[in-house]
Amino acid sequence: xxxxxxLALLPLLWxxxxxASAASPPSPPSLAELLRPSEHTFVAMSPGGDYIAAxxxxxxxxxxxxxxxxTNALVRVLDPQEDGAVDRIAWAGDRRLFLMNSRVxxxxxxxxxxxxxxxxxxxxxxxxxxxxxxxxxxLGDQERILVSICGKSSTKGCWNHVQExxxxxxxxxxxxxxxxxxxxxxxxxxxxxxxFAHGRDDDDVQQSWMLxxxxxxxxxxxxxxxxxxxxxxxxxxxxxGFLRSQRKAGxxxxxxxxxxxxxxxxxxxxxxxxxxxLVWSVDGTQPIGAAYxxxxxxxxxxxxxxxxxxxxxxxxxxxxxxxxxVTSGSRDARHAVVTVWGDRDPGSYYLFDRDSKRSALMVRAxxxxxxxxxxxxxxxxxxxxxxxxxxxxxxxxxxxxxPPLVVMPHGGPFGIRxxxxxxxxxxxxxxxGYAVLRVNFRGSAGRGRAFIEAGYRQxxxxxxxxxxxxxxWALANGHGQAGRTCLWGSSYGGYAALxxxxxxxxxxxxVVATAAVTDLNLMRSWGDIKRSRSGRRYLERAVGxxxxxxxxxxxxxxxxxxxxxxxxxxxxxxxxxxxxxAKAMLAAFDKxxxxxxxxxxxxxxxxxxxxxxxxxxxxxxxxxxxxxxxPQRPDRAPAADAEPLAA
Numbered sequence: 001x002x003x004x005x006x007l008a009l010l011p012l013l014w015x016x017x018x019x020a021s022a023a024s025p026p027s028p029p030s031l032a033e034l035l036r037p038s039e040h041t042f043v044a045m046s047p048g049g050d051y052i053a054a055x056x057x058x059x060x061x062x063x064x065x066x067x068x069x070x071t072n073a074l075v076r077v078l079d080p081q082e083d084g085a086v087d088r089i090a091w092a093g094d095r096r097l098f099l100m101n102s103r104v105x106x107x108x109x110x111x112x113x114x115x116x117x118x119x120x121x122x123x124x125x126x127x128x129x130x131x132x133x134x135x136x137x138x139l140g141d142q143e144r145i146l147v148s149i150c151g152k153s154s155t156k157g158c159w160n161h162v163q164e165x166x167x168x169x170x171x172x173x174x175x176x177x178x179x180x181x182x183x184x185x186x187x188x189x190x191x192x193x194x195x196f197a198h199g200r201d202d203d204d205v206q207q208s209w210m211l212x213x214x215x216x217x218x219x220x221x222x223x224x225x226x227x228x229x230x231x232x233x234x235x236x237x238x239x240x241g242f243l244r245s246q247r248k249a250g251x252x253x254x255x256x257x258x259x260x261x262x263x264x265x266x267x268x269x270x271x272x273x274x275x276x277x278l279v280w281s282v283d284g285t286q287p288i289g290a291a292y293x294x295x296x297x298x299x300x301x302x303x304x305x306x307x308x309x310x311x312x313x314x315x316x317x318x319x320x321x322x323x324x325x326v327t328s329g330s331r332d333a334r335h336a337v338v339t340v341w342g343d344r345d346p347g348s349y350y351l352f353d354r355d356s357k358r359s360a361l362m363v364r365a366x367x368x369x370x371x372x373x374x375x376x377x378x379x380x381x382x383x384x385x386x387x388x389x390x391x392x393x394x395x396x397x398x399x400x401x402x403p404p405l406v407v408m409p410h411g412g413p414f415g416i417r418x419x420x421x422x423x424x425x426x427x428x429x430x431x432x433g434y435a436v437l438r439v440n441f442r443g444s445a446g447r448g449r450a451f452i453e454a455g456y457r458q459x460x461x462x463x464x465x466x467x468x469x470x471x472x473w474a475l476a477n478g479h480g481q482a483g484r485t486c487l488w489g490s491s492y493g494g495y496a497a498l499x500x501x502x503x504x505x506x507x508x509x510x511v512v513a514t515a516a517v518t519d520l521n522l523m524r525s526w527g528d529i530k531r532s533r534s535g536r537r538y539l540e541r542a543v544g545x546x547x548x549x550x551x552x553x554x555x556x557x558x559x560x561x562x563x564x565x566x567x568x569x570x571x572x573x574x575x576x577x578x579x580x581x582a583k584a585m586l587a588a589f590d591k592x593x594x595x596x597x598x599x600x601x602x603x604x605x606x607x608x609x610x611x612x613x614x615x616x617x618x619x620x621x622x623x624x625x626x627x628x629x630x631p632q633r634p635d636r637a638p639a640a641d642a643e644p645l646a647a
Contacts, residue, residue, distance in 0.1 A: 026373040028398065028431035031622070034424060035614055038365040042327075043349040045337045047139040047283075048094030049330025051075065051122055052337070052351070054363065055086055062086050064099065066122050069335065069351070076124055087113055091328075092137040092145060092167045095122045108573050108603050109610030119168040130169030135162055136188045139284075139331070143167055146176065146188055156202050157182035162194050180209045180216040187241075189234040190285050195241055195259065196231035204534035204541075206230075210241070212259040219243070219257070227449055232278060233287040242267075242287050244275070251448040254290055256302070267302040274446050276419070281308045282329040282336050282354075294379040294391055295420055296342065297323050308333070314357065323420075326352075337362075344374040346422040373398070375430035377420055382439065382470045390466055391446070392439040393418055394479055395426050403435040404629040405480025407471050407500070407508075410438065411491035413463060414452050414542055417445040425488075432622050433630075437474050441466035457544045459520060460499050460553030467496055468504045475507075484629040486564075488512035488621065490607065491577060498555035498585070501564040510628040511562070512621050514569040515577050515606055518585035520550035526578035559588035566596040567624045569617060571604030597624060 041062065043054040052067045062085035064078040080086055080101040087102040099118045102111040116129045135146040147165045150158035159182060164173030177186070177194040187196040197216070198208040206222040208229045220229035227246035232254070234241045243255045243264070254268040254275065268275065268290050275290035276297040288308055289301035298316060301309040308326075315324045315338055322342040329336035338350040338359060347365035352358075375395045382390040397403050406429050410418050418438035426436045440446060441463045443455020455463045467487075474480050487497035487508050494516025501511045517523060520543060529535040544550055551557050566589070570582035582600060589596050599620060601613055608617045 026370055028373055029369055029427075031428065031431070031618060032615070033368055034428050034431065035611075035618060036366065036368070037611070038346060039367065040347070040349065040363045040365050042089070043337050043339075043362060044089060044091065045069070045328040045330060045335060046091050046094055046122075047331045049332065049335045050094065052362070053089055053091070053097060054349075064089065064097075066097075075122055078118075078120070085111065087111075090134070090137050091139060092119065093139070093142040096120070096126070096142075096167055097122070098134070098137065104610075108571075108605050109601075109613055110605045110607070111609070117169070126168060128168040128170060132165065132169050133160075135186045135194070136192065137167070138192050140190060141192065144173065144192070145169075146186075146192060146194075148186055151178075154182070160184050160186075162186050162188075164192075177211060180218070181207050184209075187231045187234070189238045189241075190236060191238060193238065195234050195238075198229075198231055200534060202533045204537045208243070210257060210259065210262070217262060220245075233280075236281070236286045246449040249448070249450050251446075254287075254302075268300060272447070274448060277325070279312065280326065281306075282311065282326050282333040283331055284326075284329055291323070291325075293420075296321065297420070311354065315352070315359075318359070341421060342371075343377040343420050343422060344371040346424075374427055377423070377426065377438075379420065382473050384466055384469045388442075390439055390441060390470060392437060392470060393420065393426075394474070395430050395436040395438075396479070397430045397433050397435065400433050402481055403433055404484035404486075404625075405435045405437060405471075405474060406625065407437045407439070407467065407474075407485065407487050409441070409467055409487070409489040409493040409496035409500075410444070411489070411493045413441070413443045413492040413496075414455060415445045419446075428618055428622070429625075432626070434625065435474075435480055437470060437479065439467055439470040441470070456542045459495070459543060459550075460503070464496060464499050464503050467500055468507065471500075471504070471507050483509065486510040486512065486625055486629050488514075488625075489516075490514040492517060494577075495555065498562070498566075499553075501562045501566070502555060502558040505561060505563045508564045510565040510567070510625065512567045512569070512624065513585075514608070514617075515571065515574055516555070516568070516581060516585070517577050518581040518588075519554045519556045520544070521547055521554070522578065522580055522584065524550075526580045528575045556584050556588045559585070559594060560592035562589075562594065565624075565628050566594075567620065568596060568598040569608070569620070570598075570600050571606065571608070572600055572602050573604065574606045576606040 039057050041055045045052055052069050054065050055062050056065055060083055064086040066075045068075055083104040085102050088100040090098045092098050101114045104111050118129050120127045133148040135148050137145050144164050145167050146162055148160045148162055151161045152159040160179045162176040179197055184197040184199045186194050188194045194211055200206050206228040208219045210217045210219050229243050229245045232242040232244055240256050240258045244252055245255050246252050252274045253266045255264045256267045257264045270292050277291050278287050279289040279299045281288050288306050289299050291297035291299045299312050319340050322340045325339050326336045327339045334354045336352045338352045340348045349362045350359040351362050375397055377393040377395050380392050380394045382392055410416055417440045429436050443463050475482050485508055487500045489497040494513035497511045497513045501508050572579045608614050
C-alpha cells in the first residue's frame with residue numbers, strides 16, 4: 001500500500017457539482033455516464049469523531065483519503081496502486097485503521113479480495129500487514145482486537161476459538177471462547193465478551209448458539225426447527241441480544257433474547273414483509289430498530305423514545321423521497337456520517353452535527369448523474385393465476401409514450417430479491433426509452449422462508465409461471481405493448497429469460513440471456529456449487545435430483561420451441577455457471593436450425609466486470625433490443641399461443 005500526503009483530491013471530496021433544475025425532465029444520461037464507476041463507495045467516521053475515511057476512484061484504482069473532520073485538511077492518502085481498490089475498511093481505534101484491498105485478476109477482469117489486512121495509523125505510522133479473521137475491532141479499546149483462530153482442523157471444517165490480539169495482529173493474548181460447532185462465526189458485545197456463535201454445517205444446516213457465564217446454549221438447529229435464526233447484535237448494557245428469526249409461515253421477525261434466562265420475545269415484525277435492513281444507534285454499538293417498506297424504507301423502533309430513534313426520524317423527514325441510515329458515528333454520538341440513497345441515487349454521504357441538527361453534503365457516489373434525469377421505480381402488486389400476489393417494481397422512462405417493455409428476472413434465484421434501490425441496468429434501459437418490470441417471483445427473499453421454499457424445485461414451473469403472469473399483467477394494464485416485449489436476465493435470470501420464451505413464446509419477441517443456466521443436469525457436474533457437500537445438498541433440495549425432470553425443465557431440451565430472437569452472453573472463465581452451459585445451448589440451437597447472436601468474453605467470469613467489456617456488453621444489448629422491439633419499430637401482432645410443456 002503506497003502512501004501519498006498530498007493529492008488533488010480534497011476539493012472533489014467536499015464539493016459536489018450542483019444539479020440544475022428544469023421545468024421539464026432533463027435529457028437522459030448517456031450509456032457512458034451510467035456505466036462510469038462510482039467515485040466514492042463508502043465514507044466512515046473514526047470512533048473519536050476526529051477523522052473521516054473516504055474512498056475516491058482515480059483512473060485505474062480506488063484510494064482511501066483520511067481527512068481531519070474539524071479542519072477539512074487532507075491528512076493522508078493510501079494508494080493500493082495499479083488495478084487495486086481499497087475495498088474494505090474498519091476503524092480499530094480513534095487513530096488506527098484496518099484496510100483490505102481488491103485487485104483485478106491476472107487473466108480475468110473480475111476483482112478479488114486480497115488476503116492480507118493492512119493496519120496503519122492516520123499519520124502513516126505503525127504499519128503492519130497481517131492475516132486474521134477479525135471478530136471485533138473493539139472500538140472502545142485502543143490496543144486490543146478479537147480474532148477467530150482455527151485451533152483444530154478436520155476433513156469437515158475447523159474448530160475455531162476467539163482470542164485477544166493487539167491491534168496489528170502481532171501478539172496473541174488470552175483465549176476468550178471456544179466454538180460449540182465447526183466453522184463457527186462469532187459475535188461479541190461492547191466489552192469484548194463473546195455472546196453468540198453461528199454457522200452452517202457441511203449438510204447446509206444452520207445453527208446458532210448463545211454464550212452466558214461460560215456456557216453455550218443452543219438457540220437453533222435448523223434440522224429440528226425447520227428455520228434459521230441469525231444473531232444480529234448485543235444491547236449496550238450487555239444483558240440481551242437481538243436475533244433475526246425465520247418463521248415456518250410468514251415473514252422473518254426480530255427477537256430480543258435475555259442472556260441470563262434465555263427468554264426470547266419478538267420486538268419487531270410485519271405481517272407482509274421481512275425487514276429491509278437493521279437500524280443502529282448513532283455510535284454503532286447496538287441495533288435499535290429495523291426499516292421496512294417496499295418503496296422508501298422507513299425505520300421502526302422497539303423503543304420509539306430512544307434519543308437516536310428521534311434523531312433518525314428527523315433525518316428521514318429531511319429526506320422524504322430517499323432512504324436514510326446513520327452508517328458511522330462518533331463515540332459521543334455528536335457527529336455522524338449519514339448515507340442517503342434511493343431508486344435514483346446510488347448514494348450520497350452527509351456529515352451530521354447533532355448539536356446544530358444540521359447536515360452537510362460531503363460526496364455523492366456519482367455526482368455527474370442528475371436524479372431528475374433518472375426514472376423512478378414504482379412498487380406494484382401482481383396477481384398470479386393461482387390466486388397469489390407478487391410484488392415487483394415498474395420503471396417507466398421519463399420521455400416518450402407507449403414504451404416497449406423489458407422484463408428482468410433477477411438471479412439467484414433463492415433468497416435474492418429486487419428492491420427499490422438504485423439499479424444500473426434499469427436506468428440503462430429507461431434512458432434508452434424502455435419500460436422495465438422486475439418481479440419478486442416465488443423463491444425470492446423479502447416475504448419469509450415459506451415464500452422462498454415455494455420456489456424450490458420449481459425451475460421452469462411456478463417460478464416461471466409467476467414471470468409469465470407478471471408480463472401479462474403489465475401488458476393488460478398498459479405498461480408495455482404486445483409484440484414489443486423482451487426478457488433480459490443473468491445467471492438464473494438468464495435461465496428464466498430462455499425458459500420464458502419456451503413456456504410463453506407468444507409473449508416475447510427477444511431474449512437476452514447472460515451467464516445463463518441452460519441445462520439443470522449440468523449444474524450437478526460442472527461449476528463451483530457442486531464442489532462441496534453443502535452445495536450438493538443445496539442443489540438436491542432447491543433444484544432437484546430427477547435427471548428426466550431436470551432435462552424437461554432445461555432450455556437445451558426446447559431450443560426448437562423458441563421463436564424469439566436470442567442474444568447469448570457468457571464469460572469463458574465462469575466458475576459458477578460453467579461455459580459448458582453456453583456451449584450446450586448453442587449446440588441445441590444449431591441442431592434446431594436456429595441462428596442466434598452471441599458473444600463469449602474470454603477474460604470474464606460470472607458476470608461482465610471489465611470497463612471496456614461492460615461498454616461492449618451493454619452496447620450489444622441495447623442494439624439488440626432496438627433492432628427487435630425498439631421505439632422506432634412498428635407494433636407487431638402477437639403470435640398464437642403455444643401448447644404448454646408437459647408437467
